[in-house]
Amino acid sequence: MSLGEDGGSEVEVETIHGRNWPSVTQFSVFLENRVGQLLEVVRSFQGSKVKIVGLTISDSADCSILRLILSHPEQGREILSLNKHAFAENELVAAELPASASSLADMCLALLRAEINIHYAYPLIVQPHGRPSVAMHIDNNEQASRSLHDMGFEILCEADLSN
Known part of the structure; x- marks a missing residue:
């Protein structure tokens, strides 16, 4: 979506419905x-x-x-x-933990590197892809999702939880 289409300068705007990362x-x-x-x-x-x-x-x-x-x-x-x-x-970020023994530590490290605080977290009852998952209330959902994704974590969306 862009503003200023009537000859003015264009400004890119992302709406809440067009966010890049699931929650x-x-x-x-x-x-x-x-x-x-x-x-x-x-x-x-x-x-x-x-x-x-x-x-x-x-x-x-x-x-x-x-x-x-x-x-x-x-x-x-x-x-x-x-x-x-x-x-x-x-809105929370939900991420699957990979099979490695240090996956929870890796998750915390990814968020620490991004300087993102975890206010609280808890495990999910379901395992959409057969792996443990954690839901987290954090400072910045988009940055956290990006950081976790870059470290190889699968970020879950609501569709993953409805099966």
């Missing part, structure tokens, strides 16, 4: 710290094509934050809304 949507669901809250959220996806492909829970005395990655985020968003679950969305 996955994470839903952060607010839960009261009561027995059965996790089960209630998990059951809300029963009978749909939406599967939980990654999750982690942050707990405190009064509440919990359930972080979910779903196989079909558009439908998952609808289900969470229809069931009146309070949630927010973030």
Whole structure:
């Protein structure tokens, strides 16, 4: 996409839909710290094509934050809304670990070289290509994806998680 087509100078602009690197949507669901809250959220996806492909829970005395990655985020968003679950969305980078023994260290090294902080990370339940995968909330998704890709890591997109 370019601006200034009426004789002005052209400026290349990339929109959010035209980004170069894939990401996955994470839903952060607010839960009261009561027995059965996790089960209630998990059951809300029963009978749909939406599967939980990654999750982690942050707990405190009064509440919990359930972080979910779903196989079909558009439908998952609808289900969470229809069931009146309070949630927010973030974009994460998901990468597969190669078969080498030092793959996690190599991943951290690639991000360190790019001066990118990992705020939190957790493994995915699914293995789209038969290898372990990690979802990461980081400073700069595009730069992180580029750095990891340059080091030989496979970057996953939402389509990889929906199979």
